[in-house]
Amino acid sequence: MKNTSGLKPLTVLSLHRISTDKDFFWTPIHPHRFEQLVKQLVQKYQLVNFHQLPDIKTSTRPLLILSFDDGYYDFMEYALPVLRKYKVTANHNLVIDCLTSNKVIWTQRLGFIFNHFLDKNLNPELSLKGKVLETKSFKNLMQLYFFIYKQLLLCNHQTRDEFLVDLESRFDVPGKARMMDWNDAAECLKNGVEIGSHSYTHDVLSVIQGEVELNKEFLDSRRILSERLSTEIDAFAFPNGQFKENHLPLMEKAGYKYALLVNDKINERQDYQSDSLLLINRINMINENVFLMGMRANLVQQKVKKLFNYNA
Ligand SMILES: [Zn+2]
Numbered sequence: 228m229k230n231t232s233g234l235k236p237l238t239v240l241s242l243h244r245i246s247t248d249k250d251f252f253w254t255p256i257h258p259h260r261f262e263q264l265v266k267q268l269v270q271k272y273q274l275v276n277f278h279q280l281p282d283i284k285t286s287t288r289p290l291l292i293l294s295f296d297d298g299y300y301d302f303m304e305y306a307l308p309v310l311r312k313y314k315v316t317a318n319h320n321l322v323i324d325c326l327t328s329n330k331v332i333w334t335q336r337l338g339f340i341f342n343h344f345l346d347k348n349l350n351p352e353l354s355l356k357g358k359v360l361e362t363k364s365f366k367n368l369m370q371l372y373f374f375i376y377k378q379l380l381l382c383n384h385q386t387r388d389e390f391l392v393d394l395e396s397r398f399d400v401p402g403k404a405r406m407m408d409w410n411d412a413a414e415c416l417k418n419g420v421e422i423g424s425h426s427y428t429h430d431v432l433s434v435i436q437g438e439v440e441l442n443k444e445f446l447d448s449r450r451i452l453s454e455r456l457s458t459e460i461d462a463f464a465f466p467n468g469q470f471k472e473n474h475l476p477l478m479e480k481a482g483y484k485y486a487l488l489v490n491d492k493i494n495e496r497q498d499y500q501s502d503s504l505l506l507i508n509r510i511n512m513i514n515e516n517v518f519l520m521g522m523r524a525n526l527v528q529q530k531v532k533k534l535f536n537y538n539a
Contacts, residue, residue: 235289237280237494238272238524239487241509242293246301251345252372253338254514258305263517265293265313268524274315276421277462277485277507291524293317294487294509296425296464297332298325300405303414311418319415320425320464320487323448325406332404332429333387334467337379339402340394341372349398355390356382380467384430409455416456423462423487424448433469441474446481461485462507479504491529 244255256264268274272291275283283290293310295302298321310317324330344350345368353360355378365371379387394400407415416422426432427448435441449460463478464487478486485507492508510524522528 235286237290237292237507239292239294239494239507239509240524241487241489241511242295242306243297244299244301245305246299247305248301250338250342252341252369253334255301256512256514258309260514260517260520261306262309262312264512264520265309265315267517267521268293269313269315274317276316276318277423278421278459279316294462294464295319297429298322298407298412298425300407300411303407303411307415307418307420310420316419316421318421318423318462320423320462321407321412321452322425322429322466323427323451324429326409326412329406329408330429331406333379333391334376335404336391336395336402337372337376339404340391340398340400341368343398343400343402344368347398351398353394355379356386380431380469381434382431383434384428387431412452412456416458421462422452422456422458422460423464423485424452424460424483425464426466427451429466431467431469432465432474433471438477441477442481445474445477445483449481449483462487475504491526493526 242256245258245261246255247257248255268291271288273286273288274293275290276292293315295306295317298319302319306317322330322332325332350362350368353362353375355375362371365374379390382390412422426444428444430444432441432444435444445463449463452458453460461483462485463483468489470486475486483504485505487507487509489509489511491510493510494508510526512520512523515523
């Protein structure tokens, strides 16, 4: 058994967009707040990445990883300069289709559609898989957005895409998102950011049936990232946090060491050093003031809810 007595728990924060853009349904973290967060974290934690974990034998401070998903270009504009300023590393999990062809992830497209509905005060009739949805029965657009989001998680790629394309064209939805390309990914690496995989297509993996398609998401994405960027790819972050148990052997075979979840838990010290694939807990960060972000990283809100048996 490994001696892990010198090691501290590992906190992994899950981050997406760092931007000044307005998005009512999925608000990016403001760059100023991100900088305040990093400034606060470096005083309390030792910031590391997944590559470094096996070599860390002892630590006086708890370990923390800033773990980004998706590869929005605003990472280059707002996050990377802060990481450089405070000389800290991070992990960023990228999608092959986004790097190669600036494909916008479906969750962001859904966000553009609903922000457009909000701006224009629209409450249109929507139908999914030939069924008309009772949109008028929802209290507000936010409730409807989450209902549709959950429905789309259950659809296959084609049904989901048809639904989005139909609304985008019918309502002339504006919206553009710039994703990082291969040069940006190389620039991240050069600045000490570890690259991981966030799949090939960012499809919902729990609805993919075929092993060939799943291997494309797990195996091909890792191979292409590692060949094009000349780096070891250790981490895989599940798109939309959706996975099935039978994905784990495929991931292990593909060569991953860390499977990243978003479940608002920390990793106890003996949990993150192993020779086989490890499931890693991550805490989802949202745009709130730095005091609340600090409490979120410490799971304070969860502890309070538990104490008062309160469910928001
Ligand atoms: Zn994602």
